[in-house]
Amino acid sequence: MSIERQLIEEFERDSRKCPSDLDTRIAAEYKHRVMQQRGIPFMFRKRRMPKVVLIAVIFIVICGFGYAGNKLLFEDQKEKLSISYQTEQQLHFEKGDVGKIRSSFQEVKAQLKPGDTAVVYLQDYDIQVQGTPIVFGINKPVSIPLEAWKATLQQRSIKEKLPESILGTYKFVEGMETSPYQFNYGPDAYRLIDEMKAESKETGSKVLWRITNLSEADPVAPYTSVYRNSANDTIYLTWQIAGGDTSVKMFQAAPLGTAYEEIDIGGLTAHYMKDDHSLYGQSTIHQDVMWLKESGGKTIVYHVQTDSQNMTKEQLVEAAKSLL
Amino acid sequence: MKELDLNPWLIRMSQGDEQAFQVVYESTRDHAYRLISYLAPAKQDIGDIMSEVYFELYRSLSKYDPEQNFASWFNGLIVRQVRNWKRKEWRLFRIAEKLRLSTSKSSDPAAELRLTALSDRLDLLPILQTLSLKFKEVIVLRYYQDCSLEEIAELLKIPLGTVKSRHHHALKHLRRRLDQQGLRKEGDGFVY
Numbered sequence: 001m002s003i004e005r006q007l008i009e010e011f012e013r014d015s016r017k018c019p020s021d022l023d024t025r026i027a028a029e030y031k032h033r034v035m036q037q038r039g040i041p042f043m044f045r046k047r048r049m050p051k052v053v054l055i056a057v058i059f060i061v062i063c064g065f066g067y068a069g070n071k072l073l074f075e076d077q078k079e080k081l082s083i084s085y086q087t088e089q090q091l092h093f094e095k096g097d098v099g100k101i102r103s104s105f106q107e108v109k110a111q112l113k114p115g116d117t118a119v120v121y122l123q124d125y126d127i128q129v130q131g132t133p134i135v136f137g138i139n140k141p142v143s144i145p146l147e148a149w150k151a152t153l154q155q156r157s158i159k160e161k162l163p164e165s166i167l168g169t170y171k172f173v174e175g176m177e178t179s180p181y182q183f184n185y186g187p188d189a190y191r192l193i194d195e196m197k198a199e200s201k202e203t204g205s206k207v208l209w210r211i212t213n214l215s216e217a218d219p220v221a222p223y224t225s226v227y228r229n230s231a232n233d234t235i236y237l238t239w240q241i242a243g244g245d246t247s248v249k250m251f252q253a254a255p256l257g258t259a260y261e262e263i264d265i266g267g268l269t270a271h272y273m274k275d276d277h278s279l280y281g282q283s284t285i286h287q288d289v290m291w292l293k294e295s296g297g298k299t300i301v302y303h304v305q306t307d308s309q310n311m312t313k314e315q316l317v318e319a320a321k322s323l324l
Numbered sequence: 325m326k327e328l329d330l331n332p333w334l335i336r337m338s339q340g341d342e343q344a345f346q347v348v349y350e351s352t353r354d355h356a357y358r359l360i361s362y363l364a365p366a367k368q369d370i371g372d373i374m375s376e377v378y379f380e381l382y383r384s385l386s387k388y389d390p391e392q393n394f395a396s397w398f399n400g401l402i403v404r405q406v407r408n409w410k411r412k413e414w415r416l417f418r419i420a421e422k423l424r425l426s427t428s429k430s431s432d433p434a435a436e437l438r439l440t441a442l443s444d445r446l447d448l449l450p451i452l453q454t455l456s457l458k459f460k461e462v463i464v465l466r467y468y469q470d471c472s473l474e475e476i477a478e479l480l481k482i483p484l485g486t487v488k489s490r491h492h493h494a495l496k497h498l499r500r501r502l503d504q505q506g507l508r509k510e511g512d513g514f515v516y
């Protein structure tokens with residue numbers, strides 16, 4: 001027998017397997033090192049970071065895999081946070097789909113208590129992006145009246161500019177410790193989706209939902225101050241604040257067809273986006289002027305956004321400039 | 325490795341998902357263990373190197389292209405971690421040697437560590453451990469992973485000529501050792 005043949009046969013015969021006591025050690029060391037790297041205490045079971053951040057239309061995080069057929073809209077970063085927006089061709093809904101999904105969301109929202117966030121499984125829109133399921137959801141923010149909101153921000157040491165009005169006619173009305181567009185799910189999101197998927201297969205239910213557990217600390221916490229005019233048009237001033245020891249990397253998928261423009265506001269690079277098939281907000285239009293800012297050792301993503309069908313891009317940009 | 329589309333799990337694993345790590349780990353652990361045990365300088369290093377491999381897997385996932393073959397990419401990652409470990413061990417060995425030389429001559433030299441044969445039926449695999457790492461890599465990838473020499477060159481990022489040369493010398497060394505031990509089965513093999 002040739003030595004090559006002998007080598008092949010010996011490798012085939014060799015039955016060594018990883019001993020089970022090594023499994024426990026590897027898993028424990030892995031968890032510890034991952035948590036150390038992410039800068040949060042080692043209590044992996046109890047304090048898992050939420051992995052996905054809902055933004056704009058769709059709730060998804062894509063890690064930095066390159067893939068063809070999609071377009072990078074922009075990347076931006078500061079010390080504690082980097083952000084990358086890409087369009088995703090799977091996130092393309094026709095008008096009819098948008099209407100159906102929005103309607104499902106409203107039905108679920110009606111059943112939520114204020115402060116709840118639900119993960120929603122839609123059988124007709126069981127989509128994966130690069131193998132990761134898209135997790136739909138809806139929240140029902142707690143509206144905090146003006147003075148209580150100012151007190152809340154003070155308690156959280158948030159010192160960002162908070163005018164009484166924007167563009168003269170939009171009055172500051174309330175706040176919320178979330179955002180209609182940028183809200184987070186708990187670490188149980190994927191598990192809940194898997195459960196609902198199985199249930200849907202069994203029962204044929206087209207829309208299922210579960211409350212997601214947000215009890216754990218979020219690496220990027222959203223705060224929204226709401227401004228409204230007499231015609232009931234709304235501007236949402238949202239701050240996503242990354243202030244922990246962890247550096248956060250956000251990869252966001254935007255629907256195909258999202259309009260994008262890099263703009264300059266008072267010497268600052270900002271990003272304008274418009275989606276006219278939005279699943280959230282009071283209308284299907286969502287415009288957003290966003291930029292990153294360092295403030296008091298934290299990195300803040302500013303969003304000046306609206307669901308108003310009447311507001312122009314120029315007006316929104318003007319609103320953004322007034323906050324600098 | 326188990327036949328399973330790992331891509332979705334790799335994505336989730338890169339995001340810190342514990343369940344995804346478990347799935348990826350269970351799918352790959354036996355293969356990783358075997359490959360490391362064939363290449364590792366010493367049996368007691370296997371656990372440490374396994375730990376390095378999975379943490380490096382987590383850190384490297386942002387650079388992983390899902391279009392490429394995971395098994396091949398993972399093999400490259402394992403080989404690199406074993407090499408890194410060996411370099412670290414050599415630095416420690418040299419420090420130990422320096423300390424030994426500077427102290428009493430009656431101290432024992434650093435022991436030569438080898439994996440022991442797992443079975444009496446395995447004649448060649450124990451002798452494999454007498455090869456240096458750069459030769460072992462070629463033999464293990466060729467005959468355990470059935471990689472072509474071209475694939476090995478790409479994985480190890482060395483010229484094909486170098487792979488062929490190492491393959492030739494490794495087989496020659498193994499034949500010689502087998503002959504010395506009277507364990508050669510029959511005939512001569514051929515070298516690519």
